[in-house]
Amino acid sequence: MTRGGWIALMLCCGALTVEAAEPAVADCDFRLECQVGAHVFSLVFDSASGECIEDDMKAFVETSKGKAELPLEKAWYGPIFNAADGKSVCRLAGAKDSGGVSVFAVDAHRALAFFTRDDRPGYEWVGVALIDAATGKVLDVKSRLGQSKERVIAILKTPRGFKLQLIREHLKEVRCDCSAAFADAWMGVEVANGRIQARWMQ
Incomplete structure (x- = not known):
């Protein structure tokens, strides 16, 4: 899904101006083609509606065995392209030389799929889903790990899973309508006991 650019919008009641995604006019549907081990x-x-600004997108996992819907609210969602050291197991269908997206294998049959959710006029949320590629089942979803003020979201490997930088604190002492008023921190994401575990790292 293409973001048309960034625009500055002033929130009501003296709130901060933040960067937001400019509504796109093109069809915003997208498909990720994936393989984990022998499982496609x-x-x-x-x-x-075919229009992102209607915030009416749903998400599904499709396999040869059927189709399962992710338990997400209708919204405007987007893929996160793989900008770091994780090995992507998915590519954006129809895109040439996309380099893969941020969907990573957990083991021989499960994958963590990261995505964004528009929250205009604020920053985008980052979410993640745990998918069983062998059965097509959605095992767990966390739709709001945190917000990112960056257009490029780097998801890095760790010994136990992955980590990414998200907004942890609003610095009220910073008196500007700018990204400097929001402090990032590392959030770790891993799978334990069949569920997604997310925590702020020290």
Whole structure:
């Protein structure tokens, strides 16, 4: 899904101005074609209207065995392209030389799929889903890990999972309508006991 650019919008009641995604006019549906070990699946984000700004997208996992919907609110979702050292197991369908997206194998049959959710006029949320590629089941979802003030979101490998920088604190002492008023921190994401575990790292 393409973000048309960034615009500055002033929030009401004296709130801070933050960077937000400019509404796109093109069809915003997208499909991720994936393979974990011997298991092939697709992750599909579909807009009923075909217009991102309607915030009506749903997400599905598709395999040869059927189709399962992710338990997400209707919204405007987007993929996170792989900018770091994780080995992507998915590519954006129809995109040439995309370099893969941020969907990573946990083991021989499970994958963690990271995505964004628009929250205009604020910063985008980052979410993650745990998918069983062998069965097509959605094992767990965390739709709001935190917000990112960066257009490029780097998700790095760790010994136990992955980590990414998200906004942890609003610095009220910083008196500007700017990203400097929001402090980032590392959040760790891993899978334990069949569930997604997310925590702020020290």
